[in-house]
Amino acid sequence: MSGFLAIIRQTVRLELRAGGGAAVALIFFLAVVTAVPFGVGPDLKLLARIGPAILWVAALLAALLGLDRLFGADREDGSLDLIIVSGEPLALYALGRAVGHWLATGLPIVVAAPVLGLLLNLDPPAMGAVALTLLAGSPALTLIGTVGAALTAGLPRGGLLIAILVLPLTVPVLIFGVSATTGALSDPEPFLAPFLFLCACSLAALALAPFVAAAALRLALE
Amino acid sequence: MPSLTSLANPTRFLALSGAILPWAAAAAALLFAIGLVMALVTSPPDYQQGDTVRIMYVHVPSVTLAMGCYAAMAISALGTLVWRHPLADVSAKAAAPLGAAFTFLGLVTGAIWGKPMWGTWWVWDARLTSFLVLLIMYLGLMALWRAFDDPARAGRIAAVLILVGSINLPIIKFSVDWWNTLHQPASILRLGGPSIHSSMLWPLFVMMAAFAALFVWAWLAAMRAEIYRRRVRTAELVAAHPTALEPRTA
Amino acid sequence: MTVTEAFPALKLKAQDLACSRGGRFVFSGLSFELASGALMAVTGPNGAGKSSLLRLLAGLLRPTAGDIACEGGREDEPVAHYLGHLDALKPAMTLAETLRFWGAIYQQGRVLTDSDLNEAAESVGLGHAIDLPVGVLSAGQRRRAALARLILSPRPLWLLDEPFAALDSQGESLLRRLMGDHIGRQGLIVAATHQALPIPPDTTLTLNTT
Numbered sequence: 001m002s003g004f005l006a007i008i009r010q011t012v013r014l015e016l017r018a019g020g021g022a023a024v025a026l027i028f029f030l031a032v033v034t035a036v037p038f039g040v041g042p043d044l045k046l047l048a049r050i051g052p053a054i055l056w057v058a059a060l061l062a063a064l065l066g067l068d069r070l071f072g073a074d075r076e077d078g079s080l081d082l083i084i085v086s087g088e089p090l091a092l093y094a095l096g097r098a099v100g101h102w103l104a105t106g107l108p109i110v111v112a113a114p115v116l117g118l119l120l121n122l123d124p125p126a127m128g129a130v131a132l133t134l135l136a137g138s139p140a141l142t143l144i145g146t147v148g149a150a151l152t153a154g155l156p157r158g159g160l161l162i163a164i165l166v167l168p169l170t171v172p173v174l175i176f177g178v179s180a181t182t183g184a185l186s187d188p189e190p191f192l193a194p195f196l197f198l199c200a201c202s203l204a205a206l207a208l209a210p211f212v213a214a215a216a217l218r219l220a221l222e
Numbered sequence: 223m224p225s226l227t228s229l230a231n232p233t234r235f236l237a238l239s240g241a242i243l244p245w246a247a248a249a250a251a252l253l254f255a256i257g258l259v260m261a262l263v264t265s266p267p268d269y270q271q272g273d274t275v276r277i278m279y280v281h282v283p284s285v286t287l288a289m290g291c292y293a294a295m296a297i298s299a300l301g302t303l304v305w306r307h308p309l310a311d312v313s314a315k316a317a318a319p320l321g322a323a324f325t326f327l328g329l330v331t332g333a334i335w336g337k338p339m340w341g342t343w344w345v346w347d348a349r350l351t352s353f354l355v356l357l358i359m360y361l362g363l364m365a366l367w368r369a370f371d372d373p374a375r376a377g378r379i380a381a382v383l384i385l386v387g388s389i390n391l392p393i394i395k396f397s398v399d400w401w402n403t404l405h406q407p408a409s410i411l412r413l414g415g416p417s418i419h420s421s422m423l424w425p426l427f428v429m430m431a432a433f434a435a436l437f438v439w440a441w442l443a444a445m446r447a448e449i450y451r452r453r454v455r456t457a458e459l460v461a462a463h464p465t466a467l468e469p470r471t472a
Numbered sequence: 473m474t475v476t477e478a479f480p481a482l483k484l485k486a487q488d489l490a491c492s493r494g495g496r497f498v499f500s501g502l503s504f505e506l507a508s509g510a511l512m513a514v515t516g517p518n519g520a521g522k523s524s525l526l527r528l529l530a531g532l533l534r535p536t537a538g539d540i541a542c543e544g545g546r547e548d549e550p551v552a553h554y555l556g557h558l559d560a561l562k563p564a565m566t567l568a569e570t571l572r573f574w575g576a577i578y579q580q581g582r583v584l585t586d587s588d589l590n591e592a593a594e595s596v597g598l599g600h601a602i603d604l605p606v607g608v609l610s611a612g613q614r615r616r617a618a619l620a621r622l623i624l625s626p627r628p629l630w631l632l633d634e635p636f637a638a639l640d641s642q643g644e645s646l647l648r649r650l651m652g653d654h655i656g657r658q659g660l661i662v663a664a665t666h667q668a669l670p671i672p673p674d675t676t677l678t679l680n681t682t
Contacts, residue, residue: 002583006576010565017564078558082621085530085631086577087550147386151379155369164362165383168355169390172397179401194400201393212386219378221532459496 003088004096011100021066025105026112028065032058033116044121051120052130052181055113059134060174062109063141064163070097070146071153071217080153080221090214094146098209102142110134129184137177137198143205144169150213154220173201232449235309239442246439253432260425268422277335279425283433285328288356291321291437295363296388299381309445311377312452314384315367316444320437322360329353348402352395359387373452478658479628481508482544482551484529489538491524498524499679500537506675508544508628508658511651513669516679522664523557525679526631529662530554542629552629557637559618563607567593567617570606571624578625588624596620597642612640619647622654630654632663636670644670 015022036054037047047054071094074080083093113134114127122130148166152158176198183191261279268275295317301310332350333343344350363380370376483505490500498521506512514522527533529540530552542551561570568589575584593602596616601609606617615638622630635647648670651661655671663669 002576002579006573010562010569010573013569014562014564019564073562076558077562078556078560079562081527081530081532081554081556081558082560082574083577084532085550085552085554086574088577151366151383152369154375154379158369161362161365161369164358164365168358168362168394169386171355172390172393175397175401197397197400208389212382216379216382219375219382222375222378222534456496 003086004092007088007093007096008100008103011097012104015066015101015104020104021069022104022108025062025065026108029058029062029109029112030116032061033119037120048121048123048126051117051122052126052133052185053178054120055116055130056134056137056174056178056181059109059113059138060141060167060170063106063138063145064166066101066105067145067149067162067166068152068157068159070101070149071213071220072149072155072158075153075220080217084218084221090217091210094150094213094217095210098143098146098213101146102139106138106142110138126181126185129181132184133177133180133195133198136180136195136202137173140173140198140202140205141170143202143209144173146213147209147216150216150220152220153217173198176201232309232312236446236449239446243439243442243446246435246442250432250435250439253428253435257425257428257432260428265425266421271339274335274338275422277331278422279429281328281331281335282426283430284324284331285353286430287433287437288321288325288328288353291317291324292356292360292384292388292391294441295321295384299384299388302377302381303385311374311381312445312448313441314381315373315377316441316448318360318363318367320440320444322357322364324433324437325353325357325360329357346402348395348399351402352398355394355398356391359391363387373448373455479508479626480544481658482542482628482660483507484629484660484662485539485541485543486529487539487541489525489528489540490536491521491528491533492536493524497536502538502677502679504675504677506660506662508660509655510674511655511661511663511669511671513673513676514662514664514679515666515676518666520679522666522679523633525677526554526556526633526662526664529629530631551627552631553622553627554631554633555618555622555635556633559614561606561614561617564605566603566605567598567609568602570617571602571620574621575624578621578627584624592620592624595623596646611638612643615639616643616646619643619650622650626657628659630659630661630663632661634665635663636665636667 014020033054036058040046040050071080074083074097084090110131114122114131117127117130145162145166148162148169149158151165152161155161176194179189179194180191180198183189183194257279261276265276265279267273295314298310298314298317301307302314329350332353336345336350337343363383366380366383367376370379484507485505487503488500489502491498492500498519502525504512514525516522524533528535532554565573568586571589571592572584575588590599590602593599596619598609598613598616598620601613606614609617630651632651635651636644639647651663651671654661663673
């Protein structure tokens with residue numbers, strides 16, 4: 001257990017320090033959200049309507065950043081070898097890295113989303129809804145990304161490949177996330193059902209992703 | 223890979239598949255000849271859709287095989303990871319481009335069908351969207367295979383992703399259906415169903431069989447090509463390290 | 473750190489070991505035994521499989537054929553330390569953080585205190601650098617920082633891959649002393665090397681490419 005906590009702590013520290021990806025992910029999130037109005041025009045009504053979806057898509061894209069370093073760095077500098085020899089369960093290691101990565105990149109995005117909602121003319125309930133659904137859904141994004149990161153850990157440049165592999169797998173998370181957000185805001189549409197599906201996605205990913213990632217890491221090392 | 227046990231099986235496979243290949247090719251040619259005549263000439267036009275309905279004879283077999291291909295890859299992936307069968311990852315790797323091709327064909331024929339029916343090439347219909355995601359997954363898998371230079375390692379890694387996908391695809395399908403009912407009330411013309419007349423059913427069956435034969439032929443041929451490709455690679459490795467060919471005994 | 477009692481008796485056995493990489497055999501039919509308190513040198517030219525053998529013993533590779541057994545060790549307790557070519561250091565972490573991290577990973581039921589960390593850093597001659605980020609250390613110092621892991625948590629079997637490469641003269645005498653102490657405590661060492669070891673090995677396993 002202390003090994004698991006140490007992995008989380010180390011991941012967060014590495015992400016926050018020089019060379020880490022936490023700030024980059026947050027800035028990227030901001031940049032994507034800023035770019036959309038330039039594409040669709042500054043119509044505030046339209047932006048308010050599609051704002052939650054913009055924030056969700058931007059969060060999804062930002063979640064894909066930095067995944068290639070999650071295990072790639074450990075593989076390159078030999079840490080992964082030592083983790084395996086140490087006897088630390090590989091699934092716990094993968095989970096620790098995922099949790100640390102989420103704390104350093106996912107959580108700040110959840111917190112920043114309502115603030116960026118101001119730029120998209122979201123009213124306070126919409127900001128709350130986006131933050132809530134991102135809080136429930138972003139762990140699934142990170143965990144699914146962890147699997148992609150583990151699959152490509154043996155490659156020198158896996159970054160773009162991870163995005164290709166992970167994006168289709170995250171379609172349900174995106175659908176339920178945006179559905180729950182719009183459900184919370186407009187009356188006829190359901191909120192609870194997609195929100196529960198969203199939570200189910202995160203929980204299922206939490207239960208499965210560490211083991212799949214561990215299996216992939218073992219194969220990547222052989 | 224010489225001197226490993228894996229060589230024994232591929233050799234037998236090459237002999238067997240070599241015997242099957244011409245028969246599969248002949249069956250595909252014959253079935254296509256019959257099926258196309260039935261589909262394009264002898265079968266009646268639909269009373270609503272007219273001749274457009276004939277696209278169905280290509281579209282339905284394509285989408286069936288697009289899904290069947292993934293099932294075949296999922297079984298192959300189990301073969302790679304659980305039973306460690308040396309041919310399993312060859313089979314999965316050979317099936318992936320075929321699956322992508324059938325998915326693409328299904329999407330294109332769907333779009334061509336949709337233009338006169340829906341008045342637009344593409345609608346974000348649940349089936350079309352699911353298939354688009356399936357196509358991306360096939361392409362991602364192919365990219366993953368290409369990214370590794372050791373085929374055995376690539377095969378095991380890809381097998382993990384195939385199995386992840388086989389868990390995820392039903393979830394994706396479900397979520398897309400959900401999303402679709404939320405955004406588009408079912409106004410789209412649904413095709414197929416049990417009401418199809420036997421004069422159209424028979425050409426469809428023959429075309430299905432023709433596509434299946436084509437798939438078997440292409441799959442076997444691709445597996446053989448992959449085996450030969452690996453033999454060339456092994457030969458290159460052996461040429462670079464001549465002494466490591468035979469197992470050394472201490 | 474100051475624990476110096478002897479390790480329980482352990483026997484490392486390899487039976488008919490074969491290793492293949494990328495479809496070709498690196499070696500095969502390899503058998504040996506190593507008992508507590510012994511140092512085995514693994515020699516041979518480049519590409520003969522020295523590193524592969526160590527990775528097999530460490531459990532990082534699966535043998536193509538054959539068995540590796542460690543008799544006398546407890547089932548649930550990992551016995552080995554592995555020192556590869558790479559130092560496994562994160563430039564942005566300080567030495568203290570690095571040691572604390574690996575201490576937690578190698579935990580053996582006790583939490584490392586600051587004095588434990590200091591002692592480990594002192595013993596590899598890096599006591600002064602404990603609060604510095606690892607990124608500012610020289611190559612020789614990093615190698616010594618990697619050595620600190622060996623003493624951070626006592627484990628009976630050391631698998632050392634070219635341990636004397638990239639070490640400065642201070643590091644070399646340090647490692648010689650560490651290895652001597654380890655053997656003295658009835659530890660086992662398997663060291664892959666292409667040069668003569670400064671400590672005479674008890675047995676030498678020579679791998680050939682022919």
